[in-house]
Amino acid sequence: MSWLKKILYLCLIGLVLAVFTVAGAYWYVKDDLPDVSLLQDVRLQTPMRVFTADGELMSQFGEQRRIPLTLEEMPPQLIEAFLATEDSRFYEHPGFDVIGMMRAAIVVASTRDAKQGASTITQQLARNFFLTREKKVIRKIKEIFLAVRIEQLLTKDEILELYLNKIELGHRAFGVGAAAQVYFGKTVDELTLDEIAIIAGLPQAPSVLNPVRSPVNARNRRNIVLGRMLAMNYITEQEYREALQAPVISRRHGAQITASAPYVAEMVRQQVVDMFGEDYAYSAGLQVYTTITKPIQDAARRSLQQNLYDYDERHGYRGPQTQLWTAVANGTEPEPAWQETEILNYLSEHTTLEDLHHAVVVAVEEQEARVLLADGRQQTLPWDGLKWARRFINDQRQGHAPKQAADILQPGMHIRVRHNGDHWQLSQEPEATSALVAIDPNTGAIQALVGGFSFAQSQFNRATQAKRQAGSTIKPFIYSAALEHGYTLASIVNDAPIHHWDQGAGIAWRPRNSPAVYDGPIRVREALAKSKNVVSVRLLRGVGIDATIQHLRNFGFAESDLPRNETLSLGSASLTPLELTAGYAVFANGGFLIDPYVIERIYNEEGELIYQHQPKIACRDCLERPEPSANGQAHADGDAEAQLAQLFASLDPVPEKPQSEASNQAVRVLSEQNAFLIREALKSSVWGGGNWNRGTGWNGTAWRVQSLQRRDISGKTGTTNDSKDTWFAGFNSQLVGVAWVGFDDANRSLGRATWNANLGRDQSSGVEAGARTALPAWLEFMRVAMKDMPADQVETPSGISSVRIDLETGLLTRANDHTSSFEYFLRGTEPSQYAQPGSPAFSFDEDDPSTELLELFD
Template sequence: MIVFGIISIAGIYFYLKDDLPDVTTLQDVRLQTPMQVFTADGELISQFGEKRRIPLKLEEMPPLLVEAFLAVEDTRFYEHPGIDIIGIFRAISVVASSGDFSQGASTITQQLARNFFLSREKKIVRKIKEIFLAIHIEQLLTKDQILELYLNKIELGQRSFGVGAAAQVYFGKTVHELTLDEIAIIAGLPKAPSALNPVRSASNARARRNVVLGRMLETRVIDKAAYDLAIAAPVTSRLHGAQITASAPYIAEMVRQDMVNRFGEEVAYSAGLQVFTTIQSVQQAEAKQALQQNLYDYDERHGYRGPVAELWQSTLVEADNTEHKFEQENPLSAEEILAYLDKQSSIEDLRPAIITAVHEQSAEAIIAGGQQVTLQWDGLKWARTFQTDERQGVAPKTAFAIVKPGQHVFVRQQNEQWRLSQVPQASSAIVAIDPHNGAIRSLVGGYSFSQSQFNRVTQAKRQVGSNIKPFIYSAALEHGHTLATIMNDAPIHQWDSNAGIAWRPKNSPAVYDGPIRVREALAKSKNVVSVRLLRAVGIDNIITHLQRFGFTPSDLPRNETLSLGSASLTPLELVTGYAVFANGGYLVSPYIIEKILSEDGELLYQHNPVTACRDCEAAPVATQQAAVQSIDAEAQMDQLFNTLSLDTPLNQQAIAEQSEKQAEQVISEQNSFLIADALKSSIWGGGSWQHGTGWNGTAWRVQQLKRRDISAKTGTTNDSKDTWFSGFTPDLAVTVWVGFDDANRSLGRALWHANMGQQQSAGTESGARTALPAWLAYMQTALPQYPEQPGNAPVGLSSVRIDLQTGLLTNRTDHTSAFEYFKPGTEPKQYATANIQQISFDKAQDKKQDEEVELF
């Protein structure tokens, strides 16, 4: 019988041998792990992948967790050769007596073999294959290696694989933070992960946990006191995502799309790639906060649109002048309110709440979880009725005029006070890039990614309004104009014979200053001057010049409305254009991925951006060479990752571009400096307030940052459908857009609110009123890490004292004059006379002019 048994086993083995997979692949197995996306400073932004797994070394796992699995799954693991003879005979006896195949007997090694190579179907052939594979595995790997693979590979429900992921998914903890009862719950999952997990069924999880604890007590892994304590613990669990430490969902989606496009879904989601972005976590958090708070502010000044729902009707009954009561029809009980709130979702920092009581100038509410909150008058008084985008109701005097018991509303905390709120209907976007290389430092594509995945930074092409003017003026400087050139700021009336109407572009506000210097016209955002400059330069020359900044020709209308901002650009395209003025005239390419690491931490890819290099020579040639190098490197990286599969190890060769690539210089350093300097006047204005000639630029509110290296420009389209603010320093360029996703809807105007006093911004919405506050809030946090830089003029510019009214040379040094920058040869040749209406010129004055010129 022994000989017959041996021959039978040998025969079965040789019969199945060709069907058995090669277990040597376990020596170099790569577990499928999700892709992780990080900020530049190592904060986790997101995680993508079908399988949640956190691979751990055996020594990184708590001994009690390991013992729990051994106690319930394979007590004799370290003693048997891969199969447990006693367990097999027990299973055979059950099958022989009852025909029931549900009895186990699989060792941990057998389970590992099944998980890697076989199906879970209960068939004799599969079981025999499992046995042979287990024996092979035991010959190939050590016991610790087998146990480590098993504990990282085992399916534990809710898409979690391995103990590290299970601890995170069910309890939001690392394996070292787990309590004994939580360890027992996880150890009990391999038997039936979908049915026994605590999220699916707390009762099933409790019953299985108690079995595990009993086995641990029986095998003396724990004592009776620990057992009793763990048995008594309640089963509390909910699904936890990855431990996100930096909120940047729009960036995460950009990275996900890029990685899938590059490497395909299988590699992107399962190869454990670690993608490090260019985002700075602190700046990103401030960008999100600035954008959302700005939308709340806009929303509040336009009025309260009412509750989300009314759970029951309440009617106000006045008892006397001081006491007010509500008659409530069928109010819900506290338990019913909580049950209702449990089904509602928070939106960003807005919490669903039910109003339970209203007083003269306060209200009580309950939020999910049963917390009672009080809305004081400061958190209510803003809520006058929304009528239209142009009109709001009267300022409320009591809380009764705003809310009633039974209303489902949203509340949020601001400055540690609860505040009535609502989901903003307007949209916004903010993006900040490094002008030196195009690295995106912050990006928020909308109020809430959970509400809309549409990324307004990269996908929304909107009319840019006056944000286009610096580019128009840049073209004018290339075609003979200077910052001192006098333009006529007067109304334009041009008859269009084809349309049968007159085109009358107007300033906003409709104030006209007559003769005005180009610098002042840009700082004050004079529309008619922009039109006159376009006419002087020519539409073809203007469009050719604008293309240098990376703008697509099809986005640039070939008519005079281009000078007023009828071009449609994305915020990312616009801020890239502004970066040219910030970095000395170089066009950089925005990018988001800095480097990619393998799951083992090996460098696979390092981005080497084109960089603005003022000290380099032959920029265009260097750029062409860099482009070739970039293509070669990209081809190498694509080839590398296209060869990846889950069955083969990642190639550890790092693909990094070593040579520095120089950005193309698209405008001269002198041109970029002149525009950047003129945009500083948009902040600081000019003239003399003491002598009645002082004036402000449209971005004067930026003065509160108290920095002289900032240049900025507002932008507003017709009917305030799009509002913009773009500003930059030599180290950071930032653009903010605010508008409605419905491009036909105007942002309207806010009427004066008697309750708000100075805490408001009444008037027509505009770039300065609507977009600038978000830009300002962001820069208050972002700028301190960038030292202020002196605005030294580049070589090739001269500084000449001019008369502020005529733009001509002057000998006066009082409030009527100032120094202005000029390209050599463009300085004025004449001096202003006492009578500014007449201009004289002679050789003596020409000699004085030469003495006034200071070359840098």
């Protein structure tokens, strides 16, 4: 009994000491313990996600990838796998596991190895939220006390849900939802048992156990997890054995992007960071909805890329990326072909760019070649996929058309191929680049935007950052200024070469038409549709440079981008595609300056709306209609002095109804009548004029747009000197689109393409220009974008009249045949005289500005 008493006394003393030790430890650390009540309102850091207007995921931004899930959304096997591996008595202990701690102590004492862990899920949660990973006794004490507090504050299910969403699982994946996406590209409910076991095995050491970095380590750890699940009867023997046999197949997956619009996503990222700051933008779970839709954006991307392929193929094949072995002797012995395994290992080091696949030529027949792709498939390149590939010499010259596959390819060549929808074909990464923008002209909402061939190739957004010379796309704005200063669409201007001596420079400036065809006296409408350079110069002279620049500023163009000389009339102004698109929107919407935007609304992680864009809307019925301008009235009077006075008069302000700062009405910068007249003139750029049966028919520069079979489209081509920049701008009242093609090196010309005998009529050859190089991208995009768009119902604004004119003189006519046509006029500017047979010939005096505008008089 004495020994029993001694044992009882020792136990009592030990218990008292233990109580005092725990109390002392708590007293020592209590001031350093954080407030675990924060877990009741915890905000898990989640990335910013960017969506299209129709709800497709465009991109995700943030250091930590997390997909928060409720416990009910997680598969039972996934939860059981973590319980079996990390804390089998989770639902039994008060936050710390005494049995587990004793087991760990025994392991440490017997092996002197402290690798055996004893932390419960609650302790791990406490450490992940409040503590560091340093292996010190004091940290372990804090961890235990915090775990007890957490157990008192939250239910077991709440603790487990927080843990499974918070745990770090490697490759910036936090939580099981993100891990399923990152490692397997799946949602948690799509995971197989072996994949679940791999994820459940990661918390021990995510950096070395993840299946991307080390499939072997991941498999070994998976098998341990499966063994514990079997021991706890969470899975059957058959499930265990099947999962053990499954191969470890994993690669790093990004977010499940369903809409490809990286240039738009980057624009959004920059704007959101500017609005909220980086910390909040990247971790607050913002959901940003944009103005673009997936079908329209996809059409823009595909059209731009295909157009670049077409341009690139017109100019010839630049050759393979490298020659892996030489199968044809050139004075030396042929080299042995690589084995398939060697080729696949080589190709695995190269990543696909857009739809361009890396491949190696393994056999060449008479008019086809066989290639091996990185995924192990062999594909045949038929002659239709090869015959374009004549040799590239330079931007201006190409070699002879090939006659057989061996003229192009040899076994051992590392090449690029793509599938064009019908067959595989030889291809190459385009050197030229492009941009395409489309906006709603009534609100400024960006409908589609592509800033280059590939964001992976270059993150430079040419749609918003590349200021390039506008070429002839500037002319509608020059003509608009002319209409404000007395000209009409029927005014006759001399389309003849200009020889202007610059006294200061000591040289003559000789602007020329392209092509160098001169029609002599020509109506303003026809000159704009045919893009006559010298007419644009004469109109600029008639209006004056200062007045013209002031007018162009109304379209949102910065004065610093507008050269103060006559080259302005030919497009020497430097503008971005987006700026030019916004300028054309003024014509499309009837005279209002809108502000392009791409972010429609933003929600926080709770789904609360925290930002809604309020666009300035072009509303024609919201303002008082301006009175018709009196400009040009002197034409009807036939007063030459008054004509000259009006030509050089300053621009009259456009009347508008006063607006409050809170109004969502866009500012009117152009009269409705002026916008209407330019729209109508630019329709002639598409449909031309005259009578083909009578031999007087003519095409505008945008005649290819006729294939859309829409009479509501206005358009303008643009090409700069030496074809360094090519443009097309086209629109109706519902959509404005601009396409640009060029090289990033602004000094490099797009050149010309000669006829390829292999392609027959299915090609475009000649000098690269807006109509040939940029318009096709716009055209193919609009086939999709305007497919279900109803045609504009043309309304003639008040203050506009229509009279029949003589097509040669621009005067009134009584004829009703191919020599005449109806023309629109600002009321009061209609011609007052009739064309007479045998009228005197035109005469011009280059030194007399009055001859820039011609009228015939009786």
